[in-house]
Amino acid sequence: MKVVVIGGSGHIGTYLVPRLVRAGHQVVNISRGTRTAYADAPEWREVEQVAADRERQDAEGVFGDTVADLRPDAVVDLVCFTLDSATALVERLRGATGHLLHCGTVWRYGPSRKSPIAEGEGTAPFGEYGIEKDRIARMLKAETEGGGLATTSLHPGHIVGPGWHPIGPVGNLDPGVWRTLSAGRPLRVPGDGAETMHHVHADDVAQGFELAIAHPEAARGEDFHVVAPTALNVRGYAQIAAGWFGREAVLESATWDEFRAGTTEEHGRTAWEHLYRSHCLSIEKARTLLGYAPAYQPEAAVLESVRWLVAHGGLEVEGDLVA
Incomplete structure (x- = not known):
């Protein structure tokens, strides 16, 4: 055609x-x-x-x-x-x-x-x-x-994919989140950490x-x-991402007011927009009618983005990717 x-x-x-x-x-x-x-x-x-x-x-x-x-x-x-x-x-x-x-x-x-x-x-x-x-x-x-x-x-x-920044573990595009996780420093998390991103x-x-x-x-x-076969919640996403650098995620719960006070207006707004929705979507219809079979779990797709950004100077982290 x-x-x-x-x-x-x-x-x-x-x-x-x-x-x-x-x-x-x-x-x-x-x-x-x-x-x-x-x-x-x-x-x-x-x-x-x-x-x-x-x-x-x-x-x-x-x-x-x-x-x-x-x-x-x-x-x-x-x-x-x-x-x-x-x-x-x-x-x-x-x-x-x-x-x-x-x-x-x-x-x-x-x-x-x-x-x-x-x-x-x-x-x-x-x-x-x-x-x-x-x-x-x-x-x-x-x-x-x-x-x-x-x-x-x-x-x-x-x-997500090579060439652009993924929505990160707290639901925004703040590069400081990746720096914090790669260094093993405490990461402030709004809400209860159970919110999902797909x-x-x-x-x-x-x-x-x-x-x-x-x-x-x-x-x-x-x-x-x-979408990917599964969705990531905040806590799990942060732990997985820290593990890419050989670290354990240290998470600190914060109210939304506390979280916003410690970041920019844009990062605070973007995080709220993603985490408030807390989406997890079904792909059963696409699987059944079209044969849709996504090749990437969400963490593998995000890792590909992060690896590309680090290799091309688009993301500053502390330590090496060990994943």
């Missing part, structure tokens, strides 16, 4: 585009042309590159034409964040392509009430990002159920999209979680 990937130079596309080429598809990548993939692969030499500024073209009402004019059999949209943008694309592609696949997020759900969360069983989202992604997923499902364009939405957890390696997300393209009838009108 001819598959158009919108935003294929990012985290997921770095792995998805080569997967699609290896599967025998003709692949077109639409991007702003300002960034290359996080990891090089020979398959990229077979990919047609189309430069387009989606935000500008959405404002002009022509982005859908850019995609449709490529005559794709399937479209993978990795960089859509508003209902208006998604709706405009659906309306233009209706009748012009066979399958539209959208990248959502587990943040389409609010704080968990039970674990694991099955598709559609989470609480109402909060925050603009999660609310918009949930609205998009619901619109896509209604579009297909109403006899319109065949659509699928896939919802990743916290994406990571996923970017290549496992790519696997989910590849499978949905390969099984369009099973994927039609569906939404899927694409």
